[in-house]
Amino acid sequence: MSFSKVPLRLAATVVVLAVTACGSEAKPRTADAEVATLQSAPAASAAPSATGVGAVIRPDASSADIQDLERVYFTCLRDNGAPSSKDGLSKPGQPSPAPEKVRAANAACADKQPVSWLDVERRTNPEFPDLLRAAAKCLKKKGFQARVVQEPEWRLAYRDSGEFMRAGDTEAKCIDQAFAARIKTYR
Template sequence: MTHPTLPRLGRRTLGAAVLLAGALVLTGCGGSDDGSSTRQDVASLQSDAPSGKASASTAPDPDADRPQLRLDSSDAERDHYWHVYATCLKDHGHKMLPQRGPDSIDDTDQSPTAKAATKACVNKLPLQPPELERSTNPHYDDDYRAYVKCLNREGLKVTALPDNSGWTYDGQTTMSEARQTEVDKSCTMEAFGGKTR
C-alpha cells in the first residue's frame, strides 16, 4: 500500500488511489514471509466421529495464510509484502514490466503460465486493510465519501463515482505527485481510521 506516485488516470479506484504498489503489483508474488502479519485461522467444528453424526464444519478460510496489511502499515512493510508477491509471480513465469520497476507485474498477461503463477502465489498476495474493503467495513460508503471530501478539501479536485468504487479528476490537477501521495495517505487515515465517525 505504497503511495510513491499517483498515476495520471481519468478514473481511479480506491485500491489504485490508496495503494499504488498494489496497482503496480496487482498480479505479482515471491520470497518467504515471516508470517508476522498473517490473519488468524478460522475455527471450524469437527464431526463427532464416535457417534457418526454429520460434520457441521465450516470451510477453511482461503485467506488465512495471506499477509494482512493494516491501515497504518509502514511503506517499508507494504513494499516488502508486495515484493514477496511479485517475486513469487516472476519465479513462476509470470511476465513482468521491468521498465516500470523490478516488482511491476504485467497485468495483461493472461497466459496459462500467468494463471498458474497467480494460483501458486495467492497465499503471498497481501490482503488490503479491512477498513478499505466494503465487505469488512460496515461504514465503507460513509468513509469513502469522507475520503473524497478530504481529497477535495486538501486541493486534489476529484468526483466520486456513483458506487464509491473510485473517483475521477475534476479537470487537470496542478498538484505535484509527491503532494498527491501525501494528501492521499493523510485522507485515507483520516476517513478510514474512524476519526470521522
C-alpha cells in the same frame, strides 16, 4: 504509512500480472461468498488471510515491509512457473510463460499477493462508500474538487489529473481521518 504512499512499483506489478493473465476467465461472484475478517499481525509479516484477501499492506507499513511482502509474492510466482522481469528470470523480448502456467501461479499465490488495507475495505466494508464520502468532504474543505464515483469501483475522483497529483498527502490525511476507526483494526 498511508495508502497513497504505497510505492507505484506495487501498482505497476499488479498491472503486469493482470496483462500476463489476460487469457484467464473471471470467476463469478457467489451470493454466499465469505467476508474477510482481519486480524492484526506484525507489520513486516502481514499474515495472509485464509479468506483469499491476500497479504494485507497495513496503514503503518514501511517501504521495507511492502518490499518484504512483494518478495514473498514474487518468489511464490517464480516457484510456481511464472517468472517476471522483476525477479530477473524473464527479460523483455523473451517469450512469456504459458497462460496456463500464469493462471496456475496466480491461483497458487493469491493468498500472498500484497493488497492495500483500503482495497480490503473497498471489498468487505459495506460502509466504505460513506467513509469515502467523508474523505471527499474533508478534501473539499481543503479546496479540492473531490467527489466519490462508483464505477468501475468506489474511489475518489478529481477535476483533472493535476488536481489529483496535488491532492496526494492531503488525500492520505483525509482518508486516514475518515477511516480512523477502521484503521485501528489493521494495527
